[in-house]
Amino acid sequence: MDDFMQAAIAEAQAGLAEGGIPIGSVLVHRGVIIGRGHNRRVQQGSAILHGEMDALENAGRQSAQVYRESVLYTTLSPCAMCSGAILLYGIPKVVIGENVTFTGEEDLLRSRGVEIELLQDGTCIALMREFISQHPALWQEDIGETA
DSSP states (O other), X not given: OOHHHHHHHHHHHHHHHTTSOOOEEEEEETTEEEEEEEOOHHHHTOSSOOHHHXXXXXXXXXXXXXXXXXXXXXXXXXXXXXXXXXXXXXXXXXXXXXXXSOOOSHHHHHHTTOEEEEOOOHHHHHHHHHHHHHOHHXXXXXXXXXX
């Protein structure tokens, strides 16, 4: 596994250790992590701080060129909100740790020219399976589903 997905997994584990949902992400520009984050909806009482959104926020304001040259790594398939941000900023490639526990808007991203690399990483899958089994209501809230 490459260092960037390992960094995203470390973010997911940090989120879990904080009492949050174990989804992590890093934004990489020209081989350097410029933003990292994890799902902080629980910790911050936020409606929007998914892992990808947190990584983008922590990268700070960037030029359009930087986004067009970046790769977003995420431990879980991006939801509609995070996919919208990927499209809005023109990020051309997303590396996804897994989509076994949740398949987000991969088809939408592909249809708009975003390259998707899907790893089906065992660590990512195990993190989410365990979390979902222990906190199903919180998981459903996070992805906008009702019980």
